[in-house]
Amino acid sequence: MTAVQERSTAAEAGRPTAVRRRRLFKWRGKKPSVGAVIVYIAAGLLGVFWLLPLVWAVSTSLKSETEASLGQDIHWIPREWSIEGYKVLFERGDHLTWMLNSTVVSTIVTVLTLVLCTLAAYGFSRFDFPGKNIVFGSIIAGLMVPGQALIIPLFDLVNALHMGGTYWGLALPQVVAPVMVFILKRFFDGIPRDYEEAAKLDGAGHFRILWNVILPVSGPIMAAVGIFTFIGSWNNFLWPMLIATDPSMMTLPVGLQAVAGGYGLFYAQTMASAVLGAAPLLIVFLVFQKRIVEGVAGVGLK
Amino acid sequence: MTVKTEAPPVPAAMVRPPTDTKKQSWTGLWFVLPFVAFYALFLVWPTFLGLYYSFTDKSLTGRAASWIGLDNWFEAFGDERAWNALWNTAEFTLYSTPPLVVLSIVFALLVNRARRIGWFLRMAFFAPFVVPVSVVTMIWIWIYQPDGGLLNHYLELLGLQNADTNQIWVQGEGGVAMWSVVITTVWWTLGFNFLLYLAALQTIDPSVYEASSIDGANWWQQLWRITLPLLNRTTAMVIVLQLIASLRIFDQMYIMTGGGPNRESEVAIHYIYIAGFEGFRIGYASALSYVLFVLILIISIFQFRLFSRKED
Numbered sequence: 001m002t003a004v005q006e007r008s009t010a011a012e013a014g015r016p017t018a019v020r021r022r023r024l025f026k027w028r029g030k031k032p033s034v035g036a037v038i039v040y041i042a043a044g045l046l047g048v049f050w051l052l053p054l055v056w057a058v059s060t061s062l063k064s065e066t067e068a069s070l071g072q073d074i075h076w077i078p079r080e081w082s083i084e085g086y087k088v089l090f091e092r093g094d095h096l097t098w099m100l101n102s103t104v105v106s107t108i109v110t111v112l113t114l115v116l117c118t119l120a121a122y123g124f125s126r127f128d129f130p131g132k133n134i135v136f137g138s139i140i141a142g143l144m145v146p147g148q149a150l151i152i153p154l155f156d157l158v159n160a161l162h163m164g165g166t167y168w169g170l171a172l173p174q175v176v177a178p179v180m181v182f183i184l185k186r187f188f189d190g191i192p193r194d195y196e197e198a199a200k201l202d203g204a205g206h207f208r209i210l211w212n213v214i215l216p217v218s219g220p221i222m223a224a225v226g227i228f229t230f231i232g233s234w235n236n237f238l239w240p241m242l243i244a245t246d247p248s249m250m251t252l253p254v255g256l257q258a259v260a261g262g263y264g265l266f267y268a269q270t271m272a273s274a275v276l277g278a279a280p281l282l283i284v285f286l287v288f289q290k291r292i293v294e295g296v297a298g299v300g301l302k
Numbered sequence: 303m304t305v306k307t308e309a310p311p312v313p314a315a316m317v318r319p320p321t322d323t324k325k326q327s328w329t330g331l332w333f334v335l336p337f338v339a340f341y342a343l344f345l346v347w348p349t350f351l352g353l354y355y356s357f358t359d360k361s362l363t364g365r366a367a368s369w370i371g372l373d374n375w376f377e378a379f380g381d382e383r384a385w386n387a388l389w390n391t392a393e394f395t396l397y398s399t400p401p402l403v404v405l406s407i408v409f410a411l412l413v414n415r416a417r418r419i420g421w422f423l424r425m426a427f428f429a430p431f432v433v434p435v436s437v438v439t440m441i442w443i444w445i446y447q448p449d450g451g452l453l454n455h456y457l458e459l460l461g462l463q464n465a466d467t468n469q470i471w472v473q474g475e476g477g478v479a480m481w482s483v484v485i486t487t488v489w490w491t492l493g494f495n496f497l498l499y500l501a502a503l504q505t506i507d508p509s510v511y512e513a514s515s516i517d518g519a520n521w522w523q524q525l526w527r528i529t530l531p532l533l534n535r536t537t538a539m540v541i542v543l544q545l546i547a548s549l550r551i552f553d554q555m556y557i558m559t560g561g562g563p564n565r566e567s568e569v570a571i572h573y574i575y576i577a578g579f580e581g582f583r584i585g586y587a588s589a590l591s592y593v594l595f596v597l598i599l600i601i602s603i604f605q606f607r608l609f610s611r612k613e614d
Contacts, residue, residue: 035521036415039412039415039416040416040418040419042412043412043413043415043416043419043423044416044419044422044423046409046412046423046426047419047422047423047426047427048426050426050427050430050489051426051429053430053441053442053445053489054429054430054433054441056441056444056445056452057437057440057441057444060444074450074452074455074456115336116336116337116340117337119333119334119336119337120333120334120336120337120338122333123330123331123332123333123334124330124334126330127327127329127330127331127333128327128330129327129328129329129330129331130327130328130331131331132330135334135338138346139337139338139341140606142341142345142346143602143605143606144598144599144602144603144605144606145345145349145595145599146546146549146550146594146595146598146599146602148550148552148571149352149571149574149591149592149594149595149598150345150348150349150352150591151574151575151578151591152352152355152574152578152584152587152588152591153347153348153349153351153352153355153588154344154348155578156351156355156584157343157344157347157348157351172340172344173344175340175344176340176341176344176345178341178345181337206329206333231431231432234434235432235433235434235435237434237435237436237553238552238553238571238575242579252434252436253434253435253436253437254436256434256436256437256440257436257439257557260436260439260440260557267444270440270444271440271441271444273440274437274440274441277433277434277436277437277440278432278433278434278437281432281433281434282429282432282433284432285428285429285432286425289421289424289425292428293424293428293497293500293501296494296497296498296501
């Protein structure tokens with residue numbers, strides 16, 4: 001004790017505050033405070049708690065029908081593991097059709113949204129043309145129009161265009177996203193114009209500049225817009241429900257809803273279809289987690 | 303300002319990109335035209351078409367529509383079922399917005415403190431957001447099962463409920479159905495607000511906290527005097543986005559409760575859907591849509607002002 005005290009007093013004589021601070025910091029790094037421990041435990045428990053509904057769905061889906069049925073006691077780990085629920089679904093095959101439909105529709109929506117909104121945002125950001133302010137102003141006004149309030153006339157319009165029950169009828173009305181134009185334009189506005197001027201001197205055209213100069217530095221924002229458009233379209237429910245009345249044209253959310261009642265008391269099967277329905281986007285999310293988190297931040301704050 | 307005016311004026315052409323020739327100035331239009339075409343067809347046109355329909359007796363059955371003036375509008379304002387649906391929508395918005403804002407702040411604060419398990423928490427809180435609504439409802443209807451469902455089981459275990467009188471959730475009377483959907487919605491959509499807050503928190507300069515610690519502020523004071531005020535703008539944005547999203551409630555309510563019991567949870571878009579697609583009355587449904595439209599528009603104007611303030 002005395003030796004330590006002596007050493008510390010000796011050090012303090014030299015550079016007192018610096019040493020004391022460094023020691024305090026090290027101690028904190030090794031042994032977290034009680035408050036920090038509580039925060040970690042609370043946060044960890046909350047995280048686990050939040051996942052319980054999904055875990056419960058997976059757990060039920062891996063039980064046999066008898067074990068999953070309501071009369072049974074609640075247990076999280078199946079006593080007898082069974083993939084019966086999944087087998088039945090795959091034999092029926094509807095899920096694959098719906099997943100394919102969802103993939104086609106969401107891909108059309110995402111690609112078209114990215115192309116159209118990028119072109120428009122570039123046009124608004126880099127050019128002056130007659131009527132620009134009026135056109136841009138009306139698109140900004142479109143930010144305020146709630147899509148769901150338009151379903152009645154939109155439904156009428158799509159049928160008048162003979163697109164009812166087709167991929168185009170499902171996808172095209174979802175493409176109009178004024179907010180994406182707004183977000184992309186704001187991002188393009190922030191890109192310095194020096195590079196473009198240089199490219200222009202080299203004789204590059206506007207598309208070349210967009211492709212070779214603007215897009216390479218817009219990766220994260222394009223990814224964010226693309227991912228959110230895809231998620232939004234994949235999970236869209238009301239519009240596909242109105243348009244795709246034929247089971248072969250249904251998207252995943254609509255198809256799942258259409259058969260949900262039909263499973264009756266087959267809970268393992270119901271939960272298997274829930275797990276299959278959740279899986280594609282959950283996998284996308286886990287793969288692109290970092291991008292998505294950054295995307296929300298970028299879209300929300302910039 | 304005075305200093306600036308004294309400086310020699312810079313020719314506009316030197317600051318802006320070259321837009322001298324007439325030909326170049328039209329080029330921009332070609333870039334925006336494809337989007338504008340889509341926009342005009344699928345957003346502007348339906349907006350006016352809907353307004354026009356609201357003055358007609360247009361029907362889904364396809365018979366010729368005729369102009370009936372304000373009849374639909376008068377009917378809408380006198381329609382008890384419409385008022386009920388609007389009230390239920392307001393109720394849902396009122397119940398769902400506070401937890402979706404407050405809990406997302408709390409979760410974001412927790413995650414911001416527990417950074418070493420941040421990846422796990424971000425995953426856990428945001429994962430439900432990417433799950434399709436029909437899957438969310440399947441899982442929650444299963445959890446809410448009155449007899450032998452997960453929720454009632456644990457309520458009984460905790461002694462909060464008598465085993466003989468199982469609580470009915472999704473068709474529960476006296477607002478229980480509504481609350482069941484609110485809870486499901488909070489679980490499903492909280493992740494988005496949470497990420498917005500987390501991102502905002504991570505932009506706060508840590509030196510602000512260090513400085514206030516030296517001044518002797520504890521974490522409670524730091525929370526109320528530093529963190530929350532710095533999050534003001536995020537909070538305003540989250541509230542507005544949340545209000546708009548909640549007013550548009552349809553999917554999970556329609557699937558889970560079907561509007562029941564006794565239309566206690568029949569919301570605005572659901573009634574629009576019933577009037578238009580079950581009652582075949584496109585004209586009347588359009589008038590109803592416009593009432594909701596105007597409500598959302600009013601809130602959106604606040605949103606727009608938030609957006610444009612950021613431009614400054």
